[in-house]
Amino acid sequence: MSKPSIGVVVGSLRRDSFSRKLALHLSRLLEEKYDVKFLDIASLPMFNEDLDNEADIPQSWQVFRQEVKAVDAVLFVTPEYNRSMPAALKNALDVASRPWGKNAWSGKPGAVLSFSVGKLGGFGANQHLRQSASCLNILMMQQPEAYVGEIYGLMDKSGALDEKTLEFMKKFTAAFTISGMASPIPGISPASLEKSDIKPTLTNIFLKSS
Secondary structure (H helix, E strand, C coil): CCCCEEEEEECCCCCCCHHHHHHHHHHHHHCCCCEEEECCCCCCCCCCHHHCCCCCCCHHHHHHHHHHHHCCEEEEEEECECCECCHHHHHHHHHHHCCCCCCCCCCCEEEEEEECCCCCCCHHHHHHHHHHHHHCCCEECCCCCEEECCHHHCECCCCCECHHHHHHHHHHHHHCCCCCCCCCCCCCCHHHHHHCCCCCCHHHHHHHHC
16 A cells, blocks of 8 residues: 655755755655655746636646645745745745635645744744645644754754754654544535635635534
């Protein structure tokens, strides 16, 4: 039987970024139980609804949407830019959420690890990502939260982590189990909301679940 798959989304586009190095550590910890696939966001043009048609749609959008749909869960590793997530990461969320009714993220278990060179560990990026994820119906792991602060002191030039940080990442990946997550709305599957012609407002959800 094939292993469940996890798509890893790296928030930084820099080739030798801390994000990618941390993501590689996480992927090694996960690959025994999961098929880990890195999802490329660097090649995605900024989302523009004028391009979202059969004649003009960028091929990279189509590929990315298919890749997101194909994985069973998603793991985000991101730095913080100006108290928020990087623009490339937000764009990736937008691209795979469209067109309306075909949100590729919906119903997938998710987790986020953020970091910074300062003490806050990318808290702003982490929380902004969680806010968007809730709108996209990504079922984010709530605990343990993962904020890695002062990354310069935790990782050497080769990308090796200190023992304490590596131990924390082991606990983080151990907690991220796909099978243990379910839809947060009792009686409603994520797929049913996506296929519905009715926009899932709070009122509609209340009526459907009552």
